[in-house]
Amino acid sequence: MELRSTAFDDRAPVPERHARGGGNVSPPLDWSRPPPGTRALALLCEDPDAPGGTFLHWLVTDIDPTSAGTAAGELPDGGSAHPNGFGDRGWDGPQPPPGDPAHRYEFRLYALPADVTLPDDVSAAEARRVLDARGLASGTLTGTYQR
Helix, strand or coil, X not given: CCEECCCCCCCEECCHHXXXXXXXXXXXXXXXXXXXXXXXXXXXXXXXXXXCCCEEEEXXXXXXXXXXXXXXXXXXCCCEXXXXXXXXXXXXXXXXXXXXXXXXXXXXXXXXXXXXXXXXXXXXXXXXXXXXXXXXXXXXXXXXXXX
16 A cells, blocks of 8 residues: 655655644645455554654544545544544654654554554554554555654
8 A cells, every 4th residue: 555645755854834843733644545355444653763662643543444545634534543652632743852863753554354443552562563463455654853
């Protein structure tokens, strides 16, 4: 599956508008059609460069498998937002420590054969483990951000 954004290219900087200290608006995303047998999509965004270990910025499950993307600042169609590493439900953008080298923000879209149930306190690593194990296909988009 392909995952893209009109806000930034793969491996390019995420605009300030999408950072937690900027507008904190989730980026627009578009994706290709999932494979046959897909009953739900899930979206994960994490920072593997965070000082305390991989940090969860966004986790959305139960996304309508017929959707082709989501607009900036919107929850994907049918999606259920989970709490992120800041304790907020939904998107919270990049906020690496000032002076750190650029962090990577990895967006992953998963095609799933059924809805997946994850606890509210799920870590980025556990969510990724479950989604990797159950996914029929996935697509990745990586942005960078530095303060």
